[in-house]
Amino acid sequence: MTRPFVKMNGAGNDFVVVNALETPFAPTADQARAIADRSTGEGCDQLIALEPSQTADAFMRVWNADGGVVETCGNALRCVGWMLLQSSGKDQVTIDTLGGPTTAWRAEGPGRVGSGGPEGPTTTAHVKVDMGAPRLHWTQIPLDEAMDTRGIELQVGPIDDPVLHTPGAVSMGNPHVVFFMDHAPNDAFVRGTGSLIEHHPRFPQGVNVGFAHVMAPDHIRLRVWERGAGLTRACGTGACAALVAAARRGLTGRAATVEVDGGELRIEWDEATDHVFMTGPVEVERTGTLAL
Numbered sequence: 250m251t252r253p254f255v256k257m258n259g260a261g262n263d264f265v266v267v268n269a270l271e272t273p274f275a276p277t278a279d280q281a282r283a284i285a286d287r288s289t290g291e292g293c294d295q296l297i298a299l300e301p302s303q304t305a306d307a308f309m310r311v312w313n314a315d316g317g318v319v320e321t322c323g324n325a326l327r328c329v330g331w332m333l334l335q336s337s338g339k340d341q342v343t344i345d346t347l348g349g350p351t352t353a354w355r356a357e358g359p360g361r362v363g364s365g366g367p368e369g370p371t372t373t374a375h376v377k378v379d380m381g382a383p384r385l386h387w388t389q390i391p392l393d394e395a396m397d398t399r400g401i402e403l404q405v406g407p408i409d410d411p412v413l414h415t416p417g418a419v420s421m422g423n424p425h426v427v428f429f430m431d432h433a434p435n436d437a438f439v440r441g442t443g444s445l446i447e448h449h450p451r452f453p454q455g456v457n458v459g460f461a462h463v464m465a466p467d468h469i470r471l472r473v474w475e476r477g478a479g480l481t482r483a484c485g486t487g488a489c490a491a492l493v494a495a496a497r498r499g500l501t502g503r504a505a506t507v508e509v510d511g512g513e514l515r516i517e518w519d520e521a522t523d524h525v526f527m528t529g530p531v532e533v534e535r536t537g538t539l540a541l
């Protein structure tokens with residue numbers, strides 16, 4: 250059986266997106282891994298399916314590159330939000346996920362419309378997503394024992410680097426731990442430390458590992474080792490988690506530009522609603538066909 254897909258990215262975090270609104274799409278973990286494989290498959294950080302929903306315009310299902318189904322994906326919410334906004338002509342669309350419901354709108358941004366050729370970016374737009382309220386109680390991250398999520402206790406193997414003391418923990422529907430550093434770490438540090446922490450017993454459901462350099466009260470430089478996907482060029486929920494964790498420690502205000510390897514995300518933690526809003530780019534790279 251073959252299946253059309255659209256290859257997209259949000260600030261460089263890339264996805265194979267399958268429209269399953271008419272025809273069910275239920276890949277096994279092995280099939281998801283094969284699709285995500287950058288050497289033998291299409292290659293992506295996450296595989297995304299748009300499915301029918303009784304309560305929203307669509308339901309978004311997320312598989313990490315390791316084949317595991319996870320709660321949500323911020324950068325993908327912008328991408329599928331853009332698809333739904335374009336196809337429906339509506340001003341806003343609702344997208345349900347295992348991590349909770351979200352809403353997406355078109356947004357202003359340095360967009361550009363490409364040549365439309367088969368390779369390279371063809372369409373770049375900006376989308377704003379209401380990511381819902383952060384979940385901050387230790388049971389909601391979740392952690393393996395009660396502690397203050399503004400700064401948790403974490404012993405990372407033999408490493409006793411003070412940088413790795415008392416990171417913040419935040420859930421955006423998926424689990425995040427955020428370390429605050431005085432510089433953006435290099436690939437070797439992100440890979441080495443991130444892979445040590447991703448499955449640490451402190452996090453019963455695993456964890457996405459963010460390394461944040463607060464450059465100003467409204468500017469964070471962030472690198473992320475993602476649960477189930479490794480070092481990615483951007484992590485949308487990670488950017489939300491970094492802003493919330495930083496604001497809770499008084500390192501930033503409630504809004505900041507989060508600079509990731511693949512671009513910039515604008516994150517605002519609204520005081521009145523407690524919701525986190527994320528605005529950022531969406532790129533359509535190409536289309537193709539999966540041979541399942």
Ligand SMILES: N[C@H](CCC[C@H](N)C(=O)O)C(=O)O
Nearest residue numbers: 322323324423475476485486
């Ligand atoms: N690796 C994440 C899922 C993708 C999140 C990220 N790509 C985003 O944009 O939020 C997890 O296991 O929770």
